[in-house]
Amino acid sequence: MATEGNLQAPTRHPIDWKNPVFYDEAACNAELERIFDICHGCRRCVSLCQAFPNLFDLVDATEDGEVHGVAKSDYAKVVDQCYLCDLCYMTKCPYTPPHPWNVDFPHTMLRAKAIKFKQGGVSGGEKLLASTDVHGQFAGIPVVVQVANALNKTKPVRKLLDSTLHVHPDAWLPELATKRFRWSADKQGRATVVTNGERTPGKVAIFSTCFVNYNEPGIGFDLIKLLEHNEIPYVLVDKEKCCGMPKLELGDLDSVAEHKAANIPVLAKYARDGYAIVTAIPSCTLMYKQELPLMFPDCAETQAVKKAMFDPFEYFIARNRDGLLKTDFKTALGKVSYHIPCHGRVQNIGRKTEEMFKLIGKQVDVRLATVERCSGHAGTYGVKTQTHPIAMKIGRPVFKAMAKEPPDFISSDCQLAGHHIAQGMAVNDLPKARLAHPLSLVRIAYGLE
Numbered sequence: 001m002a003t004e005g006n007l008q009a010p011t012r013h014p015i016d017w018k019n020p021v022f023y024d025e026a027a028c029n030a031e032l033e034r035i036f037d038i039c040h041g042c043r044r045c046v047s048l049c050q051a052f053p054n055l056f057d058l059v060d061a062t063e064d065g066e067v068h069g070v071a072k073s074d075y076a077k078v079v080d081q082c083y084l085c086d087l088c089y090m091t092k093c094p095y096t097p098p099h100p101w102n103v104d105f106p107h108t109m110l111r112a113k114a115i116k117f118k119q120g121g122v123s124g125g126e127k128l129l130a131s132t133d134v135h136g137q138f139a140g141i142p143v144v145v146q147v148a149n150a151l152n153k154t155k156p157v158r159k160l161l162d163s164t165l166h167v168h169p170d171a172w173l174p175e176l177a178t179k180r181f182r183w184s185a186d187k188q189g190r191a192t193v194v195t196n197g198e199r200t201p202g203k204v205a206i207f208s209t210c211f212v213n214y215n216e217p218g219i220g221f222d223l224i225k226l227l228e229h230n231e232i233p234y235v236l237v238d239k240e241k242c243c244g245m246p247k248l249e250l251g252d253l254d255s256v257a258e259h260k261a262a263n264i265p266v267l268a269k270y271a272r273d274g275y276a277i278v279t280a281i282p283s284c285t286l287m288y289k290q291e292l293p294l295m296f297p298d299c300a301e302t303q304a305v306k307k308a309m310f311d312p313f314e315y316f317i318a319r320n321r322d323g324l325l326k327t328d329f330k331t332a333l334g335k336v337s338y339h340i341p342c343h344g345r346v347q348n349i350g351r352k353t354e355e356m357f358k359l360i361g362k363q364v365d366v367r368l369a370t371v372e373r374c375s376g377h378a379g380t381y382g383v384k385t386q387t388h389p390i391a392m393k394i395g396r397p398v399f400k401a402m403a404k405e406p407p408d409f410i411s412s413d414c415q416l417a418g419h420h421i422a423q424g425m426a427v428n429d430l431p432k433a434r435l436a437h438p439l440s441l442v443r444i445a446y447g448l449e
Contacts (some may be wrong), residue, residue: 012290014297017109017253023118026171027407028111029072035103036078037067038095045088048374050390051109054087063231075112081390083378084249086286086344107294113251116327122250124384125165129380130246136214140180149175165225168388172202172233174215181208181217182236189227189234196274197322200315201308204234205270209281210242216415221279222439223312225448230319230326235275238266243284248291249379260302262294268301271308278310280439282343282413283379285311289347311344312439313352313413320359330447332365333357337397337433339421340372341414353413353438371401375412377420395424403430411438 016022029120038046040059045052055078062069088105089096095103128134138144151157152173161167185208194202204227212220227234244259267288270277279285288309296302310318319325336357344353357368376394381387402410403425410425410433412418422435436444 006078008098010093011098011150012294013097013102013104015110015294017111017114017295022111025115025119027424028108029075031108031192032068032075032112033067033110035068035105036075038101038103038417039105040067042094044094045092045105048092049081049083049085049376049378050201050387051078051392054078054081062198068171076116079109079116081387082106083115083177083381085374085378086346087342087374089348090348110248110251113249114253115251117251117253122252123166125167125313126250126380126384127252129167130163130250130252132210132214132242132246136176136210139176139214140178140183142178144270145176145178148303151382162385166385167383168385171388172419173381173383174211174419177213177215177217177361179217181213181220182240184217185220185224186234187236189224189232191228191231191233193231194233195231195324197319197324199318199322201274201276201325202232202324203275204232204315205237205267205277206234207237207240207243207267207274207277207279207284209279209284211281211415216437217225219439220416221435222437223278223280225443226439226446228440229446229448230232230316230324232319235270237270237277240266243279243287245283245287246291246379248287249337249381253295256292256295260296264292264299264305267305267308271301274306276310276315277305277308278312278315280312280437281415282311282341282347285309286343311347311349311352311413312345313348313356316442317352317355326446327359327363329360329363329445331361333360333441333445334365335367335369335405335446337369337371337402337404337407338438339375339410339412339414339417340370341362341412341417342374342378344413345372346417356438356442360442364445366445367405369402369405369407371398373398373401373413373425375420377414377417379416382416382420391420392424392427395420396428397426399428399430403433406431407433409434409436411436411441413438 058070158169195201241262244256247255293306307426344406375398382391
């Protein structure tokens with residue numbers, strides 16, 4: 001007999017995306033109905049995102065208040081609101097595997113998204129928004145960047161983006177960088193002595209990510225400064241493409257496979273050579289730690305990259321436990337409101353960035369307020385015309401919590417979430433504070449320029 005909830009940590013099954021049955025719409029709808037029925041009887045996830053309120057409203061509007069009365073055509077109203085944050089699976093659902101009910105809400109949503117994509121249900125605008133390497137190609141060309149950034153702030157261009165790409169006129173958009181990180185950063189660091197710890201390799205390969213490379217290279221430079229200060233040899237990964245997370249969120253699994261084919265052989269070489277592979281964006285880290293290993297469970301190179309992949313603060317805190325991290329912090333940070341992003345939480349590494357802030361606080365003044373709730377941004381979800389207002393609504397409790405005691409800094413490991421929070425605080429007339437990535441705050445605390 002099935003028990004109420006799990007007594008074990010949730011586990012994940014491989015994603016059987018190459019099986020033709022995966023794209024059988026009737027079979028997918030049957031699984032959606034099964035899972036929706038369980039969710040309807042539980043309703044524990046109602047506060048997480050808009051997918052669950054939409055589901056429960058659909059059920060409650062039926063004649064007998066049961067899932068079988070919901071039209072299959074209305075399932076899209078639930079699926080389209082899921083941005084694969086994974087919080088329901090990792091933090092809320094009591095029926096995830098190994099429970100016999102085997103509820104995997106996010107990956108069932110992924111299956112439905114993949115079917116929609118195969119059927120041509122995703123617009124060209126959505127595809128372009130998810131093509132970070134395409135619109136990032138103009139980064140690093142100063143005149144083009146200056147013109148593009150200026151135009152993107154004008155009302156006529158924002159109206160054009162709304163009508164063509166369905167980007168909300170009020171949504172924050174990242175600017176292109178005048179210098180790409182991978183073009184301007186030293187390909188390897190000054191340190192040469194490799195000191196391995198019990199928990200950490202003594203050398204790092206940096207996977208820069210699209211956002212750091214094309215939009216905010218300063219985050220990458222701050223990561224380098226921390227590695228250099230701690231005398232950890234580093235190299236930039238020889239070549240890289242987008243990790244594939246934006247394509248995954250669309251259900252474009254064939255494109256995910258193409259990105260994997262470009263990145264994994266390169267990264268596997270570093271894994272075999274004993275490097276810790278570090279990325280500064282949680283979604284990219286999660287892609288290599290979870291989604292690609294589940295899509296390609298029999299690929300030895302993918303599994304090797306998974307083992308070598310580190311969140312930067314996972315790496316630095318492990319380095320500290322190995323007795324190999326410098327703690328000569330000099331500059332007070334004051335009041336810091338720190339947001340833990342969803343794709344950081346579901347990596348199952350604990351609150352490593354928070355631990356770093358507390359470590360800094362042993363040497364200088366750091367008054368930390370941690371907020372552990374979805375900001376609502378969720379990649380392209382937060383900028384789309386239809387979903388930007390919902391994203392702002394989902395994030396409102398975070399905006400208020402971040403401003404509860406007016407901070408000197410607001411910070412999130414996900415810089416996209418950080419900008420979304422900053423915009424939300426401004427829109428809601430909450431106290432303003434400087435936005436800085438946690439890596440930048442650690443650099444400041446070390447007194448590094």
